[in-house]
Amino acid sequence: MQTQHPLAVITPTLDGDVLAVLAAADAPHTVGGVQRLLGGRSYEGIRKVLTRLTAQGTVTAQQVSAVVNYRLNREHLAAEHIIALANLRGALMDRVRSQVQAWPTPPVWAALFGSAARGQMLPDSDIDLFLVDPAVDAELWETLVDQLSRDVSRWTGNDARVLSMTETEVRASAVTRDPILQSLLGEALTISGEPVWLRRAVAGARR
Amino acid sequence: MTPRTVKADEAMRRGRLVKAEQFADPAVAVDMLADEAADVADAYVTPCVHAGIAAADVVCAARLGEYSRGENHDEAIALLSAVDKNLSGHLRVRC
Numbered sequence: 001m002q003t004q005h006p007l008a009v010i011t012p013t014l015d016g017d018v019l020a021v022l023a024a025a026d027a028p029h030t031v032g033g034v035q036r037l038l039g040g041r042s043y044e045g046i047r048k049v050l051t052r053l054t055a056q057g058t059v060t061a062q063q064v065s066a067v068v069n070y071r072l073n074r075e076h077l078a079a080e081h082i083i084a085l086a087n088l089r090g091a092l093m094d095r096v097r098s099q100v101q102a103w104p105t106p107p108v109w110a111a112l113f114g115s116a117a118r119g120q121m122l123p124d125s126d127i128d129l130f131l132v133d134p135a136v137d138a139e140l141w142e143t144l145v146d147q148l149s150r151d152v153s154r155w156t157g158n159d160a161r162v163l164s165m166t167e168t169e170v171r172a173s174a175v176t177r178d179p180i181l182q183s184l185l186g187e188a189l190t191i192s193g194e195p196v197w198l199r200r201a202v203a204g205a206r207r
Numbered sequence: 208m209t210p211r212t213v214k215a216d217e218a219m220r221r222g223r224l225v226k227a228e229q230f231a232d233p234a235v236a237v238d239m240l241a242d243e244a245a246d247v248a249d250a251y252v253t254p255c256v257h258a259g260i261a262a263a264d265v266v267c268a269a270r271l272g273e274y275s276r277g278e279n280h281d282e283a284i285a286l287l288s289a290v291d292k293n294l295s296g297h298l299r300v301r302c
Contacts, residue, residue, distance in 0.1 A: 024270045024290065025271050025289050025290045026289050026290075027271055027289035027290070029271075033272050036216070036272045037270075037272045039217075196231075199231065199232060199235045203235050203236050203239055204239060
């Protein structure tokens with residue numbers, strides 16, 4: 001899967017990307033507005049998709065002055081499924097959260113980072129996860145992380161790459177300004193633990 | 208109520224994200240240095256509020272292609288609620 005093209009898991013067409021935009025916000029969108037959000041797609045192509053989806057009833061169209069506003073018809077039978085597909089990244093994060101929080105030694109903090117977090121994945125990109133090891137049982141931790149990696153691969157179709165550090169290693173990396181930690185600060189999406197955990201750990205280490 | 212908005216491109220979205228981080232980092236630092244929450248209330252809350260507003264702009268820019276530019280805080284909340292009602296609830300919290 002590609003987090004920025006969630007509906008590509010069922011359709012490689014522009015229709016999927018347009019539906020993902022409409023599903024992401026319960027607000028009116030013009031053809032130009034959808035084009036601006038998608039970038040690099042033709043105005044005419046998007047207009048045709050919206051016309052097609054309006055005919056199916058999944059999208060509603062409302063003429064306002066000179067423009068037509070489109071939005072996802074959230075009462076349509078298909079709407080909840082479209083919204084769920086559009087939120088695949090969130091679903092992945094929810095599932096990882098459920099899994100790691102059930103571990104006998106859950107991570108201190110867990111996050112999604114890399115291209116999956118930035119929404120810049122290629123079809124064969126890895127899913128990058130960062131876990132802070134509570135440093136309780138190294139052997140058990142390795143087993144759990146390996147299992148998670150395999151599970152994420154099955155759930156997504158992508159290879160999963162788990163970067164694991166103990167809190168001590170995080171603090172040491174903060175002091176040396178490790179590029180990976182800098183990337184995490186800029187793009188990580190918290191899966192488990194306090195959203196400000198990493199910022200707090202880094203600020204504390206550099207004080 | 209129709210919120211006053213401005214169109215947002217990728218550069219503007221990134222700019223607001225940087226701004227959100229610039230406010231979030233000192234808030235975290237203030238929180239860490241404080242012995243008692245009451246000692247730093249304004250010094251902590253004010254950058255948090257600004258970080259939250261900038262972060263809301265980032266979310267709206269990414270999902271709607273525009274963000275609120277009005278003086279009215281309720282307009283920003285209304286716009287964000289179209290994207291995520293849970294997030295807009297956080298923005299509604301007043302000092």
